Amino acid sequence: MSTALPPRALPPRALRELGRTEGDAEALELLVRDQDTRRLVLLRALLDAAAAASVTVCPPDLLDRLHEDWALLAAAERTDRAAARSVLLYPLVGPWAERCLNALTAGPPLPELRTDLGHLGALAAAAAIRAGLPFATRLTARGAVLHLPLLGAAHLGPGSVDLLADGEEVRLSQGRSAEVFVRVDSGVASSLDPRWLPVPALPALLPGGSPVPLDDLDPYRAAGGGLERHGLSGTTRLDDDGRKTWAASWSGVEHLLRIGGEHRSAEAAALLRCLVPLAPPPGTASSGEGAAHCSGTRREAFGAILSSRPTDAVHFASTLVHELQHTKLAALSALLPLHHEDAAPRHFAPWRPDPRPFDGLLQGAYSHIALADYWQRFALGAERATFSQRDLAWSEHARRREQVGAVLPVLAGSGALTPEGRVIVNEMITLYHRLADWPPPMGHVARARAYVATARVIWQQRNHSQRA
Known part of the structure; x- marks a missing residue:
């Protein structure tokens, strides 16, 4: 029996909002x-x-x-x-x-x-x-x-x-x-x-909400997920110290999400249903300390985020912003098809070393433009942020925006977008240009452009192709 459902209408205003990652x-x-x-x-x-x-x-x-x-x-x-x-x-x-x-x-x-x-x-x-x-x-x-x-x-x-x-x-x-x-x-x-x-649980994100399970027990939490294939580490069990560290980072997440706009905390409260702890990525200290981090979502596990332990509340909030865009766009794609491109992996994405299929390119661009928006809002609105935190935010903003700019022409040039998909891509382009109204301090854009240019050269060499 097919589990496909007939498509349902989404109000045009709501579709445009979703295109702006809201x-x-x-x-x-x-x-x-x-x-x-x-x-x-x-x-x-x-x-x-x-x-x-x-x-x-x-x-x-x-x-x-x-x-x-x-x-x-x-x-x-x-x-x-x-x-x-x-x-x-x-x-x-x-x-x-x-x-x-x-x-x-x-x-x-x-x-x-x-x-x-x-x-x-x-x-x-x-x-x-x-x-x-x-x-x-x-x-x-x-x-x-x-x-x-x-x-x-x-x-x-x-x-x-x-x-x-x-x-x-x-x-x-x-x-x-x-x-x-x-x-x-x-x-x-x-x-x-x-x-x-x-099952451990983190407090509800908003008053009146439900606690968020931090599930390190479910026997199917990684079943069929191909974690290694997607660059993720394996699942792990948490000890008391691990649970306390997750809880400490979580306690500051809602405030940081709101810095990125009320819609960020609202979407997290509406969409996040559980977190699955992952082991630290290879090369990371066993304590989980260091810059290395991995996270992901699964289409068949709507509402779950798989993540290694965030180093602090700032990175925890950005992980939620990133992964919940995948959750949101996957759910939207199930409701309303956004394109009819094939699944051949052929496209350059500055955030991945391997060729991406069109759908993966769209998913990545969508989550990265949301991160560019979030980090810019953080840099402009985090009143108590330290200089290093604000500098990190501008650096992340510039890099994410530049990465998205490198792939928007491919998305916009597709003739296989559905009318709904065209709306989504057009709104992403609008957001991309709007972000330029508040440029980062001198040097961040130049470094971001150099990063993307280097990534393109390495990708072309690795994949024996000049097509990007």
Whole structure:
């Protein structure tokens, strides 16, 4: 079953705002609602694919269990729809669902398909727990760990685990081992038992918002993501010091986002649903100190940002600005196709050593023009910024703007842009020229131009091409 949805109209004003890397609450809500609908369709498609699969792929006992888990999900949603959907729409459910659907429909089944499909039981249990629904079920630990998405994980023995929930407390039992008791309050699971590890969370970005999970537990947080292929380090677990460092940087992020405009903190509050910690990039000190940093998003994990630990709140805020533009443009592209270019990697991008496909070029330019805007606003509006911080901001602004200027002619010259894509590119060009109204101090532009020129020469030499 296809998960494609019919395109939905976006008001012209909202489309122009998004082209300028902004977007009001109505536009962001439309993107979120469309992505949420796609997730629910994907989950239904997964169940339908299991029912249509041969018995060698999905045996009757496994299909029966999937239907039982689905029934528990439905009961949880009837009890508390918002609580149940907080689990179903959790970003890291997307990579799991895509993985299972691909395994069910594309060739021989993977050996781990039974384990993967069994994760639906954990999702159903987590949704029912957050909804406050009394129930009993039996789950299977992955290795020696039982994962309950968005809640936490219990370190038990391998094999089956009996779960009994009464709406306020969850009891996990396995054979003769001592039971693990977990209290649930407002969707947060905690226990005095050291075998239970809750999902860490950062405080809500804005008053009245939801805490942001800092998820270092979910077994599918990197599944199928090809992290190394995209220049990202692997996932990591956080110790107490690591969590405190993330929290310390996070505490200053909202203020710094607002320096870049109210729309920056608003889009972060609307779009960010979880953070996935990554290990420091290769060559970085084990403490994570130093300039090296990596971050990324995944189209199938809407609302998640994967990131190594930011060095401070300033870099944390810029990481959010950067990655949330990818989130925003990917969601917009799913709602309204922006171009019909092919996927051949042929274009020069000053921020990458390899040739980029047109879509990757558009995505990169969009996030970089947002960064150029953010860093300029920071340089002009950060009243308490030190000289070195303001100098860094101007340097980043000049480099990002120059990088975007190098690729805008390619984007604007494409004959395969849709009318909506043409609006987006034209608004990016307008923003690019508007940024010139407040030039950086002398020297920054010259260094930025030299950087891009050098990047072009290196790219041409590396890729044996004069086409840029």
